[in-house]
Amino acid sequence: MARKSGSHGEITGPRILAAAERLIARKGFAAVTMREIAREVGVQAGALYLYIPDKQTLLFDLMRRHMEELLAAWEAEPKGETPLEQLEAFARFHIRFHLARPDATFISYMELRNLEPENFARIEALRKRYEDILEGILKEGSAAGVFRVPDTKLATMALIAMLTGVNTWYREGGRLSRERVERIYWNMVRRAVKG
Amino acid sequence: MARKSGSHGEITGPRILAAAERLIARKGFAAVTMREIAREVGVQAGALYLYIPDKQTLLFDLMRRHMEELLAAWEAEPKGETPLEQLEAFARFHIRFHLARPDATFISYMELRNLEPENFARIEALRKRYEDILEGILKEGSAAGVFRVPDTKLATMALIAMLTGVNTWYREGGRLSRERVERIYWNMVRRAVKG
Structure with missing residues (x-):
C-alpha cells in the first residue's frame, strides 16, 4: 500500500543531505544553522530533529556518503590490466567523479577540521582506503619497472592533490572540455x- | 622620545593579525568573533575596533599580506638562468614558503568564499600575478624546447595544486626532511x- 504523504513523510534523508550540502558548501559549516537547513528542506526545525540529531551528525553523514560513493564508483569502474592502464583509469576517474560533485568535494576538504575526533578518524580511514588504491597501482608499476617512483606515498599525495585541484578552476562551458582536461592531466601524471 | 606603553599603545597591527590568523585557521572565519580576537590579543573589544573596522577587513588584510609576502619573497629568491633552473627554484620555493606558514596558507585557500566581491577580486589579482610567474617559466621553457607542455595554463594550475598539497600532509619530525620532500616533488614536477 502506498505511504501517505504528509509533513513528516516528505522529509527524507537524501533531501536533508542535499539541502545541507548546498548550504554548507556556500556558507561554511560553522555559519549554517539547523533552522536554515529546515527552511531549505521546507519544514519546521522540530521536524528536522526527528531525522537528524545534530549538525555534527549531518556533516559526518555528508562526508561519509561522499567517500563511500567514491570507493563504490571506483569499484564499478573499468580499470584495464596493466599498471599504466590502471593509472590512466584512476586519473580520469578521479577528475570525472569530483567535477560531478563540486559541493561534496569542497566540503570534504574544507570542513575536515569541524569533524569531532571520532568522526574525523572514520573519514580519515576511508580516505586512506582511497589513497591506498592509487599507491597500490604505483607500487605494482614500480615493481614491474614501468614506473620510477622513489616514494610511492609522496607520489600518491602529489597526484591526488594535482587531480583534485581541477575542481578549483574548471568552469563548465569554458575553453576546455572535460575530456581535454582529463587527457592533459593524464599526460602529466x-x-x-614513468620509468 | 620613547613612546609610553598603555592599553592602546600595546595593540599593534601585527599582533592583531597574528591573533586573528591563529583563531581563523583553527575555527574558521564564520565562527570567530571580534570579541574572541580581542581576548586573544588581550584587550577589550572596543579597543580592537579603534584599529580594525570589522572582521571582513581583517580577513582581507590577512590574505593580502600573505600574497604580498609571497610575491616579495619570490622576488628576493635566487632563481638561476635557464628555465629548468627557474622551475626548480620555483618548486622548492613554493614548498618552503608555504610549509613555513601553515595557518596563512590554510586561510588563503579555505576562506576565499568569505571575501566580499571587491576584496575577492583584489586577492584574485595577486594570485594571478603569482601564477603568471610559473606560467612565464613554462612558456619560456616550451619556446626553448626544454619543456613539452601542451597547455601552460593547465600545467600551472596542476603544479601549484600539487606543490601546495604538501601542506595537507607534511608533519615536522616525520619520516622525511623538508629537503627530501622538496627534492622528490621537484623531480615529479x-x-x-620535460621535453
Whole structure:
C-alpha cells in the first residue's frame, strides 16, 4: 500500500543531505544553522530533529556518503590490466567523479577540521582506503619497472592533490572540455611517474 | 622620545593579525568573533575596533599580506638562468614558503568564499600575478624546447595544486626532511613537463 504523504513523510534523508550540502558548501559549516537547513528542506526545525540529531551528525553523514560513493564508483569502474592502464583509469576517474560533485568535494576538504575526533578518524580511514588504491597501482608499476617512483606515498599525495585541484578552476562551458582536461592531466601524471 | 606603553599603545597591527590568523585557521572565519580576537590579543573589544573596522577587513588584510609576502619573497629568491633552473627554484620555493606558514596558507585557500566581491577580486589579482610567474617559466621553457607542455595554463594550475598539497600532509619530525620532500616533488614536477 502506498505511504501517505504528509509533513513528516516528505522529509527524507537524501533531501536533508542535499539541502545541507548546498548550504554548507556556500556558507561554511560553522555559519549554517539547523533552522536554515529546515527552511531549505521546507519544514519546521522540530521536524528536522526527528531525522537528524545534530549538525555534527549531518556533516559526518555528508562526508561519509561522499567517500563511500567514491570507493563504490571506483569499484564499478573499468580499470584495464596493466599498471599504466590502471593509472590512466584512476586519473580520469578521479577528475570525472569530483567535477560531478563540486559541493561534496569542497566540503570534504574544507570542513575536515569541524569533524569531532571520532568522526574525523572514520573519514580519515576511508580516505586512506582511497589513497591506498592509487599507491597500490604505483607500487605494482614500480615493481614491474614501468614506473620510477622513489616514494610511492609522496607520489600518491602529489597526484591526488594535482587531480583534485581541477575542481578549483574548471568552469563548465569554458575553453576546455572535460575530456581535454582529463587527457592533459593524464599526460602529466603519466610523465611524472614513468620509468 | 620613547613612546609610553598603555592599553592602546600595546595593540599593534601585527599582533592583531597574528591573533586573528591563529583563531581563523583553527575555527574558521564564520565562527570567530571580534570579541574572541580581542581576548586573544588581550584587550577589550572596543579597543580592537579603534584599529580594525570589522572582521571582513581583517580577513582581507590577512590574505593580502600573505600574497604580498609571497610575491616579495619570490622576488628576493635566487632563481638561476635557464628555465629548468627557474622551475626548480620555483618548486622548492613554493614548498618552503608555504610549509613555513601553515595557518596563512590554510586561510588563503579555505576562506576565499568569505571575501566580499571587491576584496575577492583584489586577492584574485595577486594570485594571478603569482601564477603568471610559473606560467612565464613554462612558456619560456616550451619556446626553448626544454619543456613539452601542451597547455601552460593547465600545467600551472596542476603544479601549484600539487606543490601546495604538501601542506595537507607534511608533519615536522616525520619520516622525511623538508629537503627530501622538496627534492622528490621537484623531480615529479621536472618529469611532468620535460621535453
